Amino acid sequence: MVKYTHLPISCLVVILTLFSGGDALLAWAVMATLWVSREWTQAEYRWIESLGNGTRASMPWWGGLDPKAWTFKSLVMDMLAPAVVSAAVAWWLAQHLS
Numbered sequence: 001m002v003k004y005t006h007l008p009i010s011c012l013v014v015i016l017t018l019f020s021g022g023d024a025l026l027a028w029a030v031m032a033t034l035w036v037s038r039e040w041t042q043a044e045y046r047w048i049e050s051l052g053n054g055t056r057a058s059m060p061w062w063g064g065l066d067p068k069a070w071t072f073k074s075l076v077m078d079m080l081a082p083a084v085v086s087a088a089v090a091w092w093l094a095q096h097l098s
Contacts, residue, residue, distance in 0.1 A: 006035050006078050010086035018093050028090040032083040039079040043069040 010031040017027035044059065047069035052058040063069065 006082040010082040024090040
């Protein structure tokens with residue numbers, strides 16, 4: 001199984017968008033939003049499994065924000081790193097190739 005694919009996927013989408021004539025910063029925003037929403041949903045499922053007795057109805061509205069539901073991998077490697085690095089790539093490419 002391939003791990004940590006969010007970062008290269010985000011950078012590849014930003015680069016391909018820029019070279020196809022699109023807006024790299026918009027591509028970055030779309031990819032960052034995708035990963036944030038995906039990881040938030042995964043945190044909700046982890047909360048339901050570990051703290052909610054396996055039922056969605058027992059989860060409060062803030063369940064996905066509970067620090068107990070987050071792991072280092074989900075927070076840093078799957079959400080923050082792709083957002084930060086692909087933002088830097090988008091900014092750099094927009095500055096140097098436009």
